[in-house]
Amino acid sequence: MSRIVAGPFNRVEGDLEITLETGEDKVQRAEVNSPLYRGFERILLGHKPMDALVYTPRICGICSVTQSVASARALADAMGLSMPKNGELCTNLVLASENITDLITHFYLFFMPDFARDTYAGASWFGDIQGRFKATAGSAATQMLPARADFLHLMGLMAGKWPHTLSLQPGGVAKAIEPKERMRLLAIVAGFKRFLESTLFGDSLTTISQLKSEAELWQWYQQKPWHSSDFRRFLHVAEVQQLHQLGRATDHFLSFGAYGALDEPMWVAGSYRNGQTSPLDISRIAEDHSHSWMSDSDHPHPPAQGITQPTLDNEAGYSWCKAPRLGQEVVEVGPLARQVVNGHPLMRDMISRHGGNVLSRVVARLLEVAIVVGQMEQWIKQIDPSAPFCHHGEMPAEASGVGLVEAARGALGHWLEIKNGKISNYQIIAPTSWNFSPRDQHDQPGALEQAVVGAPVMNGEKTPVSVQHIVRSFDPCMACTVH
Amino acid sequence: MLNLLWLQSGGCGGCSMSLLNAESPDVLTLFENAGINLLWHPSLSEATGDECIAMLEGILAGDITLDILCIEGSMMTGPMGTGKFHIMGGTGKPMIEWVKALADIARYTVAVGSCAAYGGITAAGANDTDATGLQFDGEMAGGLLGKDFTSQSGDQVVNIAGCPVHPDWVTETLMSIALGEHNDEQLDKFGRPRMYADHLVHHGCSRNEFYEYKASAVDMGDRGCMMENMGCKGTQAHADCNSRPWNGQGSCTNGGYPCINCTAPEFEEPGHSFCQTPKIAGIPVGLPTDMPKAWFVALAQLSKAATPERLKKNAIAEQLIYPPTIHKRKG
Numbered sequence: 001m002s003r004i005v006a007g008p009f010n011r012v013e014g015d016l017e018i019t020l021e022t023g024e025d026k027v028q029r030a031e032v033n034s035p036l037y038r039g040f041e042r043i044l045l046g047h048k049p050m051d052a053l054v055y056t057p058r059i060c061g062i063c064s065v066t067q068s069v070a071s072a073r074a075l076a077d078a079m080g081l082s083m084p085k086n087g088e089l090c091t092n093l094v095l096a097s098e099n100i101t102d103l104i105t106h107f108y109l110f111f112m113p114d115f116a117r118d119t120y121a122g123a124s125w126f127g128d129i130q131g132r133f134k135a136t137a138g139s140a141a142t143q144m145l146p147a148r149a150d151f152l153h154l155m156g157l158m159a160g161k162w163p164h165t166l167s168l169q170p171g172g173v174a175k176a177i178e179p180k181e182r183m184r185l186l187a188i189v190a191g192f193k194r195f196l197e198s199t200l201f202g203d204s205l206t207t208i209s210q211l212k213s214e215a216e217l218w219q220w221y222q223q224k225p226w227h228s229s230d231f232r233r234f235l236h237v238a239e240v241q242q243l244h245q246l247g248r249a250t251d252h253f254l255s256f257g258a259y260g261a262l263d264e265p266m267w268v269a270g271s272y273r274n275g276q277t278s279p280l281d282i283s284r285i286a287e288d289h290s291h292s293w294m295s296d297s298d299h300p301h302p303p304a305q306g307i308t309q310p311t312l313d314n315e316a317g318y319s320w321c322k323a324p325r326l327g328q329e330v331v332e333v334g335p336l337a338r339q340v341v342n343g344h345p346l347m348r349d350m351i352s353r354h355g356g357n358v359l360s361r362v363v364a365r366l367l368e369v370a371i372v373v374g375q376m377e378q379w380i381k382q383i384d385p386s387a388p389f390c391h392h393g394e395m396p397a398e399a400s401g402v403g404l405v406e407a408a409r410g411a412l413g414h415w416l417e418i419k420n421g422k423i424s425n426y427q428i429i430a431p432t433s434w435n436f437s438p439r440d441q442h443d444q445p446g447a448l449e450q451a452v453v454g455a456p457v458m459n460g461e462k463t464p465v466s467v468q469h470i471v472r473s474f475d476p477c478m479a480c481t482v483h
Numbered sequence: 484m485l486n487l488l489w490l491q492s493g494g495c496g497g498c499s500m501s502l503l504n505a506e507s508p509d510v511l512t513l514f515e516n517a518g519i520n521l522l523w524h525p526s527l528s529e530a531t532g533d534e535c536i537a538m539l540e541g542i543l544a545g546d547i548t549l550d551i552l553c554i555e556g557s558m559m560t561g562p563m564g565t566g567k568f569h570i571m572g573g574t575g576k577p578m579i580e581w582v583k584a585l586a587d588i589a590r591y592t593v594a595v596g597s598c599a600a601y602g603g604i605t606a607a608g609a610n611d612t613d614a615t616g617l618q619f620d621g622e623m624a625g626g627l628l629g630k631d632f633t634s635q636s637g638d639q640v641v642n643i644a645g646c647p648v649h650p651d652w653v654t655e656t657l658m659s660i661a662l663g664e665h666n667d668e669q670l671d672k673f674g675r676p677r678m679y680a681d682h683l684v685h686h687g688c689s690r691n692e693f694y695e696y697k698a699s700a701v702d703m704g705d706r707g708c709m710m711e712n713m714g715c716k717g718t719q720a721h722a723d724c725n726s727r728p729w730n731g732q733g734s735c736t737n738g739g740y741p742c743i744n745c746t747a748p749e750f751e752e753p754g755h756s757f758c759q760t761p762k763i764a765g766i767p768v769g770l771p772t773d774m775p776k777a778w779f780v781a782l783a784q785l786s787k788a789a790t791p792e793r794l795k796k797n798a799i800a801e802q803l804i805y806p807p808t809i810h811k812r813k814g
């Protein structure tokens with residue numbers, strides 16, 4: 001057995017270090033460390049509840065809007081406040097804008113450049129992939145960045161700027177959409193759709209979102225040359241490199257449900273394992289500190305009564321991240337989890353064959369891009385510029401609230417308590433806190449720690465490329481993880 | 484070519500995300516044409532783990548020239564000065580030690596965002612982590628590197644403050660360095676590039692007509708001026724957010740919410756709720772920059788008395804309910 005400390009791990013959001021024990025050319029054991037602690041849960045203490053809307057988006061520059069939405073929902077819960085329909089629609093649109101931006105940023109800038117490494121110089125597909133995805137130099141980035149920036153004009157218009165908006169409020173949105181702006185929003189989405197259909201998919205969003213099985217996916221892939229679109233390029237590499245065999249974790253998936261509560265969310269909340277869907281029960285969530293640099297490490301903490309007191313005295317600790325568990329079990333969150341819980345036939349079929357892995361996680365991500373961008377046009381059309389956008393209410397001096405939302409990378413929850421008109425406790429469980437958690441008191445490794453076991457290590461590799469694919473397939477956000 | 488190294492510490496990475504929003508042209512094209520070679524960036528570069536550490540060691544050994552060191556995020560000096568709240572992944576060494584060693588040999592050191600400049604949001608509340616800026620701790624000169632620090636060029640740390648930064652603030656500052664035009668004269672007293680910091684957020688605010696007549700918003704989402712009730716600091720905040728918008732046509736005030744003065748040191752603890760204006764005897768405590776108080780009070784009273792009905796009504800509504808009157812040339 002030999003030991004590798006891999007880090008700094010880049011092309012993830014924030015700082016990450018993974019300690020690997022290797023033997024027989026494989027990873028045998030892993031410990032994931034989130035090496036930065038900032039303490040947002042403590043920063044928030046004593047502040048006025050509404051000021052959480054300024055602090056919480058700044059937990060993370062890539063999940064900023066999602067943090068705002070979770071916070072606004074927790075505040076709305078505390079205030080007993082609902083939203084007008086326009087508020088829901090605009091919140092959905094702003095949230096979708098961030099999530100879709102993140103999903104394509106991940107694909108083009110964080111994930112694919114690993115296949116342009118010299119490690120793969122001998123591969124049949126290398127020339128094309130290197131030209132397209134080489135970090136900072138490939139042709140894809142300078143096509144994708146302007147498309148991304150144009151798409152974010154939606155954010156400028158609806159949220160003032162991205163990241164870090166204050167337009168998302170407990171009772172709706174602070175920015176009412178004027179008739180001319182509604183037309184402009186449609187135009188912005190149309191422009192982005194063109195990029196997706198011509199460059200990313202090489203087909204219509206409808207065709208992609210309606211793929212029903214893995215067989216249909218590969219049939220679709222074969223209809224045109226593999227280098228005719230970026231999604232086909234990925235599928236080609238995935239097929240040759242057998243990415244479906246890499247990075248399987250627990251196959252127990254959790255989603256908080258996404259996009260609005262108009263009548264019902266577009267994607268349902270719940271958990272899924274072995275063909276069984278269970279409704280979401282947040283009372284089964286607790287955070288374990290046994291392997292974290294946190295106090296009170298002898299028992300798990302439900303987030304509503306959570307404690308954040310950092311200490312380097314916990315000798316079993318190896319990360320600033322706590323270990324959230326659902327009914328004491330390890331779960332995986334993210335686009336794959338969302339689609340599996342909601343029952344998308346393609347993703348259900350793919351996990352029934354090979355579980356959650358590098359291939360299925362990336363396919364789920366791009367599938368969501370196709371589904372959501374199509375849906376955004378519908379939401380814009382439903383905005384009524386003459387109707388209200390925001391409800392207003394009073395903040396009680398004593399209250400508590402919960403705000404749940406799905407970030408690009410999975411389930412995010414805020415638990416808020418207010419006493420004497422001030423925040424007395426604020427607990428956050430972020431997507432990557434689930435996926436990249438350390439071990440718990442039962443010594444169960446977190447989802448990533450399980451996913452990298454068995455990953456091949458090539459001779460002399462100090463930061464194994466297989467581990468890099470697996471890590472990035474989760475699209476980790478380390479800034480959120482510890483917060 | 485100038486070599487640029489970008490490291491992140493106690494922040495959210497939002498300034499990097501904002502940098503990717505650069506338009507006309509995109510950030511990669513801009514760097515290439517400015518003659519800036521990206522040695523390493525956490526979101527953009529290929530090198531990971533051992534490859535990255537080898538590069539950092541190459542810089543410290545003098546084998547690789549470091550022209551520009553960009554730091555994003557607060558400097559985490561706690562607990563007890565150890566820097567252990569951020570050990571740089573894979574290195575076992577606190578990030579503050581890496582930053583000190585690299586800043587020592589960099590030709591220019593640039594703080595990207597209010598966290599790296601002054602401590603920022605990470606330094607809010609009780610600041611358990613002892614987060615500070617590179618050369619300022621809030622408004623006080625000092626920070627991690629000390630008030631007398633100068634880079635190899637002889638210049639102080641450049642503070643591109645903002646939470647987040649506008650992509651153009653970063654690219655234009657780096658271009659000016661690349662052109663050899665940068666010196667301390669280009670910075671204001673908080674170290675901010677004057678190219679953007681010599682403006683006020685108020686300049687070009689689309690709510691200016693409401694401001695002129697003191698027709699004020701009461702609730703979040705109202706169309707009126709947000710200075711009187713909603714905590715807006717646009718008349719005091721140093722930045723060009725409304726004359727050079729964000730993400731196309733955006734700005735905080737265009738997005739329906741007040742300016743929180745995020746380019747200023749200590750903006751993270753304003754001493755009042757961010758979206759409520761503190762007042763004494765009904766008069767806002769923070770008056771517009773360079774405005775004598777007596778004049779402001781007199782003008783505000785006068786303009787309130789003269790507020791047109793259109794602005795009064797529109798100021799407290801989400802929708803435009805009273806369009807401007809059309810004047811005919813005849814009849």
